Amino acid sequence: MKKALVMLASAVAMSGAFAQASAPAAAPSSAAASAPVAKEGHERNVEDRIAYLHSQLKITSAQEPQWKAFADVMRGNGQTMGELFQQRRAAANVSALEDMKQYATIAQAHADGMKKLVDAFDPLYNSFSPEQKKLADTTFHQPGGVDGRHRHHGKGKSGKPAPASDATVKP
DSSP states (O other): OHHHHHHHHHHHHHHHHHHHHHSOOOOGGGHHHHHHHHHHHHHHHHHHHHHHHHHHTTOOGGGHHHHHHHHHHHHHHHHHHHHHHHHHHHOOSOOHHHHHHHHHHHHHHHHHHHHHHHHHHHHHHHHSOHHHHHHHHHHHOOTTSTTSOOOBTTBOTTSSBOOHHHHSOOO
Protein backbone atom coordinates (compact mmCIF):
# COMPACT_ATOMS: atom_id res chain seq x y z
CA MET A 1 0.00 0.00 0.00
CA LYS A 2 2.85 2.40 0.76
CA LYS A 3 4.22 1.90 -2.74
CA ALA A 4 0.84 2.71 -4.25
CA LEU A 5 0.54 5.85 -2.14
CA VAL A 6 4.01 7.00 -3.10
CA MET A 7 3.31 6.39 -6.78
CA LEU A 8 -0.02 8.18 -6.48
CA ALA A 9 1.49 11.13 -4.75
CA SER A 10 4.34 11.30 -7.25
CA ALA A 11 2.05 11.16 -10.22
CA VAL A 12 -0.37 13.72 -8.90
CA ALA A 13 2.13 16.15 -7.47
CA MET A 14 4.25 16.03 -10.57
CA SER A 15 1.21 16.65 -12.72
CA GLY A 16 1.39 20.25 -11.57
CA ALA A 17 5.04 20.49 -12.52
CA PHE A 18 4.51 18.80 -15.87
CA ALA A 19 1.48 20.91 -16.58
CA GLN A 20 3.43 24.05 -15.86
CA ALA A 21 6.37 22.92 -17.96
CA SER A 22 4.10 22.15 -20.88
CA ALA A 23 2.38 25.53 -20.80
CA PRO A 24 3.12 27.50 -23.95
CA ALA A 25 6.14 29.74 -23.63
CA ALA A 26 5.63 33.39 -24.40
CA ALA A 27 8.03 35.79 -26.01
CA PRO A 28 10.04 37.74 -23.42
CA SER A 29 8.38 41.02 -24.41
CA SER A 30 4.93 39.68 -23.62
CA ALA A 31 5.81 37.60 -20.57
CA ALA A 32 3.77 39.75 -18.18
CA ALA A 33 0.76 39.72 -20.48
CA SER A 34 0.93 35.95 -20.98
CA ALA A 35 1.21 35.07 -17.27
CA PRO A 36 -2.59 34.83 -16.85
CA VAL A 37 -2.80 32.64 -19.97
CA ALA A 38 -0.10 30.27 -18.67
CA LYS A 39 -1.80 30.17 -15.27
CA GLU A 40 -5.13 29.34 -16.89
CA GLY A 41 -3.49 26.55 -18.91
CA HIS A 42 -1.82 25.17 -15.79
CA GLU A 43 -5.05 25.28 -13.79
CA ARG A 44 -6.89 23.59 -16.66
CA ASN A 45 -4.29 20.79 -16.69
CA VAL A 46 -4.70 20.27 -12.94
CA GLU A 47 -8.49 20.24 -13.30
CA ASP A 48 -8.23 17.82 -16.22
CA ARG A 49 -6.11 15.50 -14.07
CA ILE A 50 -8.61 15.72 -11.21
CA ALA A 51 -11.51 14.92 -13.57
CA TYR A 52 -9.57 12.02 -15.11
CA LEU A 53 -8.78 10.50 -11.71
CA HIS A 54 -12.36 10.97 -10.50
CA SER A 55 -13.63 9.05 -13.50
CA GLN A 56 -10.84 6.45 -13.56
CA LEU A 57 -11.22 5.62 -9.86
CA LYS A 58 -15.02 5.50 -10.09
CA ILE A 59 -15.55 7.78 -7.09
CA THR A 60 -18.95 7.18 -5.48
CA SER A 61 -21.20 9.79 -3.92
CA ALA A 62 -20.32 8.40 -0.48
CA GLN A 63 -16.62 9.03 -1.24
CA GLU A 64 -17.11 12.62 -2.39
CA PRO A 65 -16.08 14.24 0.94
CA GLN A 66 -12.74 12.38 0.93
CA TRP A 67 -12.37 13.05 -2.80
CA LYS A 68 -13.00 16.77 -2.35
CA ALA A 69 -10.28 16.97 0.31
CA PHE A 70 -7.86 15.12 -1.98
CA ALA A 71 -8.72 17.25 -5.03
CA ASP A 72 -8.33 20.45 -2.99
CA VAL A 73 -4.81 19.37 -2.00
CA MET A 74 -4.04 18.66 -5.66
CA ARG A 75 -5.23 22.16 -6.57
CA GLY A 76 -3.22 23.76 -3.79
CA ASN A 77 -0.09 21.81 -4.71
CA GLY A 78 -0.54 22.71 -8.36
CA GLN A 79 -0.95 26.37 -7.52
CA THR A 80 2.13 26.40 -5.28
CA MET A 81 4.31 24.61 -7.82
CA GLY A 82 3.00 26.76 -10.66
CA GLU A 83 3.86 29.92 -8.78
CA LEU A 84 7.34 28.66 -7.89
CA PHE A 85 8.09 27.65 -11.48
CA GLN A 86 6.77 30.98 -12.74
CA GLN A 87 9.05 32.82 -10.30
CA ARG A 88 11.97 30.69 -11.44
CA ARG A 89 11.30 31.45 -15.11
CA ALA A 90 10.93 35.15 -14.38
CA ALA A 91 14.28 35.35 -12.56
CA ALA A 92 16.89 36.38 -15.11
CA ASN A 93 20.66 36.34 -14.74
CA VAL A 94 20.69 34.59 -11.39
CA SER A 95 23.90 33.22 -9.95
CA ALA A 96 24.49 29.50 -9.64
CA LEU A 97 23.91 29.82 -5.90
CA GLU A 98 20.56 31.58 -6.36
CA ASP A 99 19.58 29.00 -8.97
CA MET A 100 20.32 26.21 -6.49
CA LYS A 101 18.36 28.00 -3.77
CA GLN A 102 15.37 28.34 -6.09
CA TYR A 103 15.57 24.66 -6.92
CA ALA A 104 15.82 23.76 -3.22
CA THR A 105 12.69 25.81 -2.56
CA ILE A 106 10.85 23.95 -5.32
CA ALA A 107 12.09 20.58 -4.07
CA GLN A 108 10.99 21.38 -0.51
CA ALA A 109 7.58 22.56 -1.71
CA HIS A 110 7.25 19.34 -3.68
CA ALA A 111 8.12 17.24 -0.64
CA ASP A 112 5.69 19.20 1.55
CA GLY A 113 3.00 18.85 -1.10
CA MET A 114 3.58 15.12 -1.36
CA LYS A 115 3.10 14.73 2.39
CA LYS A 116 -0.18 16.66 2.22
CA LEU A 117 -1.29 14.60 -0.77
CA VAL A 118 -0.56 11.28 0.92
CA ASP A 119 -2.37 12.44 4.06
CA ALA A 120 -5.42 13.38 1.97
CA PHE A 121 -5.31 10.20 -0.12
CA ASP A 122 -5.08 7.81 2.84
CA PRO A 123 -8.74 8.11 3.97
CA LEU A 124 -9.92 8.12 0.35
CA TYR A 125 -7.96 4.97 -0.52
CA ASN A 126 -9.22 3.29 2.66
CA SER A 127 -12.81 4.04 1.58
CA PHE A 128 -12.30 2.29 -1.77
CA SER A 129 -13.85 -1.02 -2.66
CA PRO A 130 -11.42 -3.80 -3.61
CA GLU A 131 -12.12 -3.00 -7.29
CA GLN A 132 -11.35 0.69 -6.76
CA LYS A 133 -8.14 -0.14 -4.90
CA LYS A 134 -7.07 -2.29 -7.83
CA LEU A 135 -7.90 0.57 -10.22
CA ALA A 136 -5.90 3.01 -8.08
CA ASP A 137 -2.97 0.64 -7.82
CA THR A 138 -2.95 0.19 -11.60
CA THR A 139 -3.54 3.86 -12.36
CA PHE A 140 -0.66 5.05 -10.24
CA HIS A 141 1.81 2.23 -10.85
CA GLN A 142 4.34 3.16 -13.48
CA PRO A 143 7.18 0.64 -13.75
CA GLY A 144 10.55 2.28 -14.15
CA GLY A 145 9.29 5.76 -13.31
CA VAL A 146 7.18 8.16 -15.29
CA ASP A 147 9.25 7.86 -18.48
CA GLY A 148 10.10 4.18 -18.05
CA ARG A 149 13.81 4.94 -17.67
CA HIS A 150 14.02 5.81 -13.97
CA ARG A 151 17.45 5.07 -12.55
CA HIS A 152 18.39 4.08 -9.04
CA HIS A 153 21.90 4.16 -7.65
CA GLY A 154 23.48 4.99 -11.01
CA LYS A 155 21.97 2.00 -12.79
CA GLY A 156 19.85 2.21 -15.90
CA LYS A 157 16.83 0.20 -16.95
CA SER A 158 19.07 -2.75 -17.87
CA GLY A 159 20.57 -2.90 -14.37
CA LYS A 160 23.99 -2.03 -15.77
CA PRO A 161 25.81 1.01 -14.42
CA ALA A 162 24.87 4.21 -16.18
CA PRO A 163 27.47 5.85 -18.39
CA ALA A 164 29.75 8.22 -16.50
CA SER A 165 28.11 11.19 -18.18
CA ASP A 166 24.75 10.20 -16.68
CA ALA A 167 25.94 8.99 -13.30
CA THR A 168 28.19 11.87 -12.26
CA VAL A 169 27.84 15.58 -11.93
CA LYS A 170 30.54 17.56 -13.63
CA PRO A 171 31.35 21.15 -12.65
